[in-house]
Amino acid sequence: MAIRPDTQIHPSAIVEPGAELGQGVQVGPFCHVGEDVILADGVVLKSHVVVAGDTTIGEDTVVFPFSCIGEIPQDLKFKGENTKLVIGARNRIREHVTMNTGTEGGGGMTRVGDDGLFMAGCHVAHDVQVGDRVIVVNNAALAGHCIIGDDVIIGGLSGIHQWVRIGQGAIIGAVTMVTNDVIPYGLVQAARGELDGLNLVGLKRRGVSRVDISELRAAFQDLSRNTGGSFMERVKNLGENAQSDYVKQIVEFVTGETDRSFLTPKPGHRK
CATH class of the missing domain: 2.160.10.10 (Hexapeptide repeat proteins)
Known part of the structure; x- marks a missing residue:
């Protein structure tokens, strides 16, 4: 000893x-x-x-x-x-x-x-x-x-299902069951875990620039649009024009290896 x-x-x-x-x-x-x-x-x-x-x-x-x-x-x-x-x-x-x-x-x-x-x-x-x-x-x-990225917050009484990945900077609301992967900087809430926007408060607290936050919000709106393609197709299209490193991080996360599906924005989301 x-x-x-x-x-x-x-x-x-x-x-x-x-x-x-x-x-x-x-x-x-x-x-x-x-x-x-x-x-x-x-x-x-x-x-x-x-x-x-x-x-x-x-x-x-x-x-x-x-x-x-x-x-x-x-x-x-x-x-x-x-x-x-x-x-x-x-x-x-x-x-x-x-x-x-x-x-x-x-x-x-x-x-x-x-x-x-x-x-x-x-x-x-x-x-x-x-x-x-x-x-x-x-x-x-x-x-x-599970894989939990840097700067993640997981609310009280929440459960993260086995093999789920939660991307950097995401926030999970209290009393939430998360059964699918969560994109970086995502905001998840509701009993069965819905992707309800971006963790804007967390981004601002970490001093992320307004330009990058605007790029992230625009990217999230693109992912929310019901254009007929799959979520993965929308992400790949997003990657072709991404300028912000934060948006590129989302693209890399979604196109990376995983055993789960993804929580996806509801069509027409405006947050």
């Missing part, structure tokens, strides 16, 4: 032999850290936190009470193979959050990026890939194999 001199471990905590703890790590009361766990510099486990499996938690991440990080997947196909969970730096993982390791059939790794906020009770399932600066609100669940 590699423990630095400035590491703080509460007497009631259990740190298994083999665990690696970096500088300034704090392990609070009644925590349990498994033998294959790596806690980078500055990680804080508040109290009653379980970190199990082959799990790495990046520097300055804080894990709040009763979270269970790195346990085996909730997948009946899992047969005990060695898989991993890698969590990036400066994340805030609130109370009762669960994050599972990957499965052999899904690439063997669940990965979470940097600077995320995972609010109380949310779940990150096996083989999920989460980008940077993602916010998952209370009691939302990311099913297996």
